[in-house]
Amino acid sequence: MKALKIPEATIVRLSVYSRFLEQADKKGIITISSGEIAAGVGVSPAQVRKDLAYFGEFGTRGVGYNAKDLLKHTLKILGLNGKWTVVVVGAGNLGSALVSYRGFRERGFDITGVFDNDLTKIGKRLLDLEVMGTERLEQVINDNDVKIGILTVPASAAQDAANLLINAGVKAILNFAPTVLSVPEDVEVRDIDLSTRLEILTFHLCMREK
Amino acid sequence: MKALKIPEATIVRLSVYSRFLEQADKKGIITISSGEIAAGVGVSPAQVRKDLAYFGEFGTRGVGYNAKDLLKHTLKILGLNGKWTVVVVGAGNLGSALVSYRGFRERGFDITGVFDNDLTKIGKRLLDLEVMGTERLEQVINDNDVKIGILTVPASAAQDAANLLINAGVKAILNFAPTVLSVPEDVEVRDIDLSTRLEILTFHLCMREK
Numbered sequence: 001m002k003a004l005k006i007p008e009a010t011i012v013r014l015s016v017y018s019r020f021l022e023q024a025d026k027k028g029i030i031t032i033s034s035g036e037i038a039a040g041v042g043v044s045p046a047q048v049r050k051d052l053a054y055f056g057e058f059g060t061r062g063v064g065y066n067a068k069d070l071l072k073h074t075l076k077i078l079g080l081n082g083k084w085t086v087v088v089v090g091a092g093n094l095g096s097a098l099v100s101y102r103g104f105r106e107r108g109f110d111i112t113g114v115f116d117n118d119l120t121k122i123g124k125r126l127l128d129l130e131v132m133g134t135e136r137l138e139q140v141i142n143d144n145d146v147k148i149g150i151l152t153v154p155a156s157a158a159q160d161a162a163n164l165l166i167n168a169g170v171k172a173i174l175n176f177a178p179t180v181l182s183v184p185e186d187v188e189v190r191d192i193d194l195s196t197r198l199e200i201l202t203f204h205l206c207m208r209e210k
Numbered sequence: 211m212k213a214l215k216i217p218e219a220t221i222v223r224l225s226v227y228s229r230f231l232e233q234a235d236k237k238g239i240i241t242i243s244s245g246e247i248a249a250g251v252g253v254s255p256a257q258v259r260k261d262l263a264y265f266g267e268f269g270t271r272g273v274g275y276n277a278k279d280l281l282k283h284t285l286k287i288l289g290l291n292g293k294w295t296v297v298v299v300g301a302g303n304l305g306s307a308l309v310s311y312r313g314f315r316e317r318g319f320d321i322t323g324v325f326d327n328d329l330t331k332i333g334k335r336l337l338d339l340e341v342m343g344t345e346r347l348e349q350v351i352n353d354n355d356v357k358i359g360i361l362t363v364p365a366s367a368a369q370d371a372a373n374l375l376i377n378a379g380v381k382a383i384l385n386f387a388p389t390v391l392s393v394p395e396d397v398e399v400r401d402i403d404l405s406t407r408l409e410i411l412t413f414h415l416c417m418r419e420k
Contacts, residue, residue, distance in 0.1 A: 008410065011409070011410050011413050012403075012406055012410065014413075015403070015405070015406040015409045015410075016390070016403075016406070019388060040390075041390050042390040042392070077413065077416075078409045078412060078413050078416075079409070079412035079413055079415060079416035080409065080412060084408075084412055086408070093306070093307035093310050093311065094307045094308075094311060096303070096307065097303035097304045097306065097307035098304075098404070100303050101303065101304060101404060103388055103403075103404055103405045104404070104405055104408065106405070107405045107408070107409065109405070109408055147415060148408065148411055148412070148415075150408075171415060172411035172412075172414065172415055173411075174407055174408055174411060178229060178313055180226070180250075180251050180252040182252070186418075188411050188414045188415065190407055190410055190411060192402065192404070192407055193222075193225070193226075193313075194308070194311060194313055194314070194402070195225070195313045195314055195316070195317045195319070196222055196225040196226070197384055197400055197402055198294075198296070198314065198317070198319055198358065198360075198384055199221070199225045199288045199289070199290065199317065200218065200221050200222065200225075200400055201358055201382035201383075201384060201398050201400060202288060202289035202290060202294055202358070202382070203221050203224075203287065203288050203289055204382065204398045205289060205357060205358075205381060205382055205398065206287075206288075206289035208396075
């Protein structure tokens with residue numbers, strides 16, 4: 001498949017659809033319509049059909065989709081038809097919370113290492129992991145074929161941590177540090193800036209009062 | 211100001227610009243160009259000018275912007291020229307991490323209460339807060355004029371928790387639960403689904419291999 005220009009919002013919704021289909025499948029639902037998916041996730045039926053159309057023909061006109069098949073398809077498109085190993089760099093409050101975040105495991109993400117260079121954090125147990133010094137990052141990444149790193153370090157430490165990940169072979173970074181990382185072209189980065197998300201809300205609250 | 215249709219991405223970048231301007235101001239920089247802002251945050255100078263143009267005329271052609279003034283403007287647009295009180299519902303790992311997340315305080319967000327209905331969590335201390343039962347939610351929201359709630363409960367509990375917040379007067383919700391909330395029209399919701407963010411990365415990693 002060539003890297004078509006698929007809108008990021010479509011990928012986000014695909015993730016939401018696949019979760020909804022997972023629930024439907026668990027409830028024993030065999031056939032599902034775009035209208036039912038749409039109602040379940042809060043978008044229009046046309047949006048569901050348009051999003052799915054990026055990835056080929058699914059379903060039968062007038063009948064709908066086979067829930068299990070469509071679930072499998074969406075998971076495959078998202079790359080979730082297997083396990084992904086992930087490392088977390090930054091074992092502060094947020095990093096520690098992510099290590100035990102059930103939502104990741106449920107979607108096939110397996111956190112295989114958590115790192116920090118703070119001596120007071122190294123050796124601390126988080127679930128079945130022990131916080132390691134960053135000098136062990138490369139070995140863990142190689143041994144476990146890790147392609148994804150999560151950065152939960154302060155902004156000032158983020159670029160150095162990103163470089164460590166990239167040099168060790170990581171190809172995708174989820175960055176929680178409120179800073180812009182520079183990375184080679186073959187590395188994907190997505191930022192989750194938690195404060196920015198709150199600021200979108202305050203922006204709208206203020207707009208309304210005017 | 212009428213609620214112009216301002217792209218969400220513009221608001222996100224405005225938050226990033228304001229943080230960059232904060233750093234510039236701290237370094238004693240007086241005048242700054244769109245090119246310097248652009249280079250600092252990793253977008254094009256034209257994008258910076260276009261984003262700012264939604265909110266009126268800033269700066270002087272050929273001279274640039276006064277860093278302090280532009281910082282003040284951007285903070286005001288984002289609604290950050292004051293403090294916001296916030297409550298967190300869900301005192302699990304993620305909720306606990308957010309209560310102590312410095313990034314929120316630095317941007318003027320003051321978490322005034324954290325709630326759970328799990329008896330093993332109620333009474334637990336998180337920084338200077340004590341986890342309260344949700345029966346106290348309404349009073350805390352009223353006493354502190356809270357307009358923003360953060361939901362870090364499991365998906366199955368999210369709608370009930372959202373209803374509690376909304377009934378108590380909250381007008382904006384940052385939702386970490388992987389579920390679609392239904393809310394009245396005058397309530398703003400933004401979802402942060404952490405797994406979905408990882409799935410955007412796996413999608414791109416898979417696309418590349420094909």
